[in-house]
Amino acid sequence: MATQEILREIEExxxxxxxxxxxxxxxxxxxxRSEPGSGGAQWLYTYEEGLLAGFIGLYSFGGEVEVCGMVRPGYRRRGIFTSLWQQAYKQIVRMKAKSILLNAPAASKSASGFLKTLPLEFNHAEYQMKWDYEKAEDRSAFENKILPDDMVILRPARADEKRLLAVLDSMGFNTTLEEAVEMYEELDGESSNEHIIIELEGQPVGKMRLWTEHHETWIYAFTVDERMRGRGIGRSALIQTIQRERRIGNGINLEVALDNPNALGLYESCGFVITNKQDYYRYIS
Incomplete structure (x- = not known):
């Protein structure tokens, strides 16, 4: 079966x-949608009665593997996910991952039941948020272009700036530089990702990654150098990104860790509302 056909079945x-x-x-x-060798996920799946009944995706990020999967309603309680997980775990061991995170929607009762069978500890939670013009505290900011004298500039990252992106990530997300560099090597070649450098007066002070599909843009890995925070740089960069995506006709989405109240407050003041909550559990081997 062609890969594209399998992807359509996974989407369904x-x-x-x-x-x-x-x-x-x-x-x-x-x-x-990317090849595993160029930063793409590895996945396992199974069919029952001619239907795609179960799926697990393995996503490698700098030595850490995230796991997310699903089983078709009506085919649950047959051991399908348990069998897929056992296969996936063997594959993760061969990958020599440093750690394993299992991700599940907080509202999923079926996921909650399965997770209780594994040796896990709660790691963190993330809110998924979507931009809503009516919720923005200062709507005029989204009706006007950033003023010409605004010194916060957004530009595409150059091919030779992977290390700069990695340094900003390691400072902003409490990862080692080596892990961040490894992640960018895995992301290399994913044309759907747009890496953005945030500059203040010509100097790089932050970054973000944009991914768009079906007229929905997601903002990932958005960070500003902690030494430059509190000057409105993040707000300006966020507003400029929202303005750009609105002009194109895209919805705007992002994720924020539950334990990051400053970022959550910024996003909510700019008009983002919480739509979902994702829980992450660390596997204890």
Whole structure:
């Protein structure tokens, strides 16, 4: 079966599970559509009665593997996900991953039941948020272009700036530089990702990654050098990004860690509203 046909079936299965359970699954479609050797996900799946019944995606980020999966309603409680997980775990061991994170929507009862069978500890939670003009505190900011004398500039990252991106990530997200560099090597070649450098008066002070599909743009890995925070740089960069995506006709989405109240407050004041919550659990081997 052609890869594109399998991807269409995975997408259909995702819609079926989300509609049935009232949840939003984080399947990282940019990784699913890329080759594993160039930063893409690895995945396992199974068929029952001619239908794609179960799926697990393995997403490698700088030595850490994230796991997310699903089973078709009506085919649950048959051991399908347990069998897929056992296969996936063997594959992760061969990958020599430093750690394993299992991701599940907080509202998923079926995921909650399965996770209780594994040796896990809660790691963190993330809110998924979507921009809503009516919720923005200062709507005029989105009706006007950034003033010419605004010194916060957004530009595409150059091919030779991977290390700069990695340095900003390591400072902003509490990872080692080596892990951040490894992640950018894995992302290399993913044309769907747009890496953005944030400059203040010509100097790089932050970055973000944009991914767009079906007229929906996601903002990932958005950070400003902690030495430059509190000067409105992040707000200006966020507003400029929202303005650009609105002109194109795209919706704007992002994720924020539950334990990051400053970022959450910024996003909410700019008009983002919480749509879903994702929980992450660390596997204890």
């Amino acid at each position: 299965l995702q819609r079926r599970c989300e509609d049935y359970d009232g949840i939003s699954l984080k399947l990282n479609w940019d990784s699913l």
